[in-house]
Amino acid sequence: MSDPAQTLEQLRQALGDDAVVTGTNISQRHYSDWTGHAPACPAALLLPRTTAHVASALRICNAARQPVVPQGGMTGLAGGAVPRASDIALSLERLRGIEELDPAAATVSVLAGTPLEDIQQAALNAGFVFPLDLGARGSCQIGGNIATNAGGNAVIRYGMTRDLVLGLEVVLADGRVLDLRNKMIKNNCGYDLKQCFIGSEGTLGVITRAVLKLAPQPGPTSTLLCALPDYASAVSLLRRIQRSVGTPQAYELMWQDFFRLGVSWLENPTAPMSLDYPLYVLLESAVPGEPLETLLEQAFADGEVLDAVLAGSQAQARGLWKIREATAEFPLRMTPLNFDVSLPIGLIGDFVERCRTRLEQHWPGNHSVYFGHIGDSNLHLTVDCTSLPQPAPILDIEELVYSAVGELGGSVSAEHGIGLLKREFLHHSVGPEALAVMHQLKDCLDPNGILNPGKIFV
Ligand SMILES: Cc1cc2nc3c(=O)[nH]c(=O)nc-3n(C[C@H](O)[C@H](O)[C@H](O)COP(=O)(O)OP(=O)(O)OC[C@H]3O[C@@H](n4cnc5c(N)ncnc54)[C@H](O)[C@@H]3O)c2cc1C
Structure with a gap:
């Protein structure tokens, strides 16, 4: 590694003094992500304003063999954005904004540091939805969502982040800029390189721009809570719903122990039905109540459903969701x-x-x-x-x-990704050959190993 002071001086010259922060001027929110795992003040924090700045920063760090940790909104749950004291953190927070919303293509083009919620709002204003949604929507950035291939609340209907990304701009470790932006649904031109970076947790490149797919706004939804006799019924009910009224917007299964806890933590702990059933499913469907009621009658007759409550109002629907949202209370209780x-x-x-x-x-x-x-x-x-x-x-x-x-x-x-927290357990899901190819891909795109070292792999 070259002299760190010299590297910092080169970075200041390339990015400007205000884009290179050091020491106590680095806000503590750059020390760790939402997990609070292994917090450390990085050697420096870079705040680039443009793709060209990101490219210059990586070119300098690569030449100096200086490790760089890309940082988004720091809401990750796997320690992926956590720096070590010797790392330079590269935050995308100034690379923020909606560049274009194309109603004909139903796409939105954004900079990587744009908060997810801003994209959702821009889509709504234009009569669409951007269907990626998760609890951290106000703080997480789309670059972080793509780098973790985030899931969230609407995956059953719209897929994971990977399914919503049409194109990317990515800066490689050596500073080369890959323009993989694309607005087309169909595009088979050799390898689909963008897929390498989706879910790569900042280890293969820094995402600077994205082209995202929008969806039509759904109509009002129905919310239904059902009690079920066993797990097999949860699966057959889901398939029955998909066959008769289409894929639901949400299908949240709660085992009895979770349901009891969720009800007991309600402000007014009144159970909407008996607490003695083995399983409960909370589902949200884009069809009105009547077809759902017909479907339920058949499910009752087949013994698939033991009890059910169809929310009669928005307030009742919110009340049912409160039981499922007991997870927010976990850290407190x-x-x-x-x-x-x-x-x-x-x-x-x-x-x-x-x-x-x-x-x-x-x-x-x-x-x-x-x-x-x-x-x-x-x-x-x-x-x-x-x-x-x-x-x-x-x-x-x-x-x-x-x-x-x-x-x-x-x-x-x-x-949530592998980050730092699941590296030791990756072998339970990824075989040795696949793991070796992952290492080869890393070596090919980042031969000096400067991008987020120590993440994903032990
Ligand atoms: C309340 C709450 C609810 C959550 N709910 C969900 C959920 O339902 N589903 C879900 O999947 N996750 C969920 N998460 C986890 C988290 O919000 C997601 O992982 C999110 O996608 C992380 O985005 P971020 O911008 O905060 O990324 P960060 O935490 O800053 O970084 C995450 C990873 O991405 C890399 N990275 C960040 N930006 C870039 C970039 N531009 N280029 C390359 N690499 C980059 C980092 O190096 C790191 O490895 C939740 C978190 C919280 C706090």
Whole structure:
């Protein structure tokens, strides 16, 4: 590595003094992401205003073998944007704004540092929706969403971020700018290079621009809570709905333990139905109540649904969603160890039973809850560490859960990415040959290993 002081001087000359921040002038929000994991003040914070600035910065850092950590809104849940003290953080926050909204193509072209919420609002103003949506919408940036291939609330209907990206502009580690912008739905011109950067967590290139797909605004939705006898019914009900009225906007499954917790934490803890059913599903559909009621009658007759509440008003719908949103209370009411995994949909019920049994064998009386966006094959499992012997055996629990995921052919990361937190467990979901090709791709695009070193791979 070259003399760091000399590198900083070159960066100041290329980007301007105000774009190179050091020491106590670096805001602490650049020390770690939402996880608060391993916070460190980076050697410098770069605040480029243009793609050309990003390119110059990377060219200088690459020549100096200086590691660079791309940073978006710092809302990541895997430690992907966390710098070490010797790293330079490169924040995209000044590369912000909507460049064009094309109603004919139904696309929006944006700079990478644009907050997700700004894009959603611009789409609404033009009579569309940008359907990527997640709780961090006000703080996360589209560049971070693309770099993590974020999922969120509407995946069942619209897919993950990858499905919403038509084109990108990316700066490689050596400063070359790849213009992969595109507004077409169909475009088969050799390798689709943009896919390499989507979900690459800042290890292969820095995303500076994106062209995104917009969707028509949906009409009003119906909200329905159903009690189910078993996991198989959750899957058959989902398929029945898809066959008869189309894919729902949301299909959120809650196991009994989660549902009871969610109801008990309500301001006015009145259950909308008995708390004794094994499973509950909260679903949102773009069709009005009547076809849903017909469908429900058949599902009741087939024993697939045991009880149901169709929200009669917006307020009642919000009340039902409050139960599912109990997750927001987790950090306040327990010491949560959260898992975000995915499995083939038909196996999620088995996985829950397998985990529950093994956790109980190892730590009798532990408290764990299960819930998920099962239409997206995504399951969340939260273990309350206060219910465990102290210090909580976190690594052992992680190994138990992730090896069960591997046994069933699942993924240790459904939507949050690998970052720093899941590197040790990647082998449960990615075989040695695929892992070797990932390393080769990294070596090809970033031969000096300056981009986000230590992330994804141990
Ligand atoms: C309340 C809350 C709710 C959430 N809900 C969801 C959810 O439902 N689904 C979900 O998937 N995630 C969710 N997340 C996680 C998080 O919001 C997403 O991972 C988000 O996509 C991260 O965006 P960011 O801009 O904050 O990225 P950061 O945290 O800043 O960075 C994340 C990764 O992307 C890289 N990166 C950032 N910008 C760029 C760029 N321009 N070019 C290259 N690499 C870059 C970083 O190096 C890092 O590896 C949630 C987080 C919070 C706090």
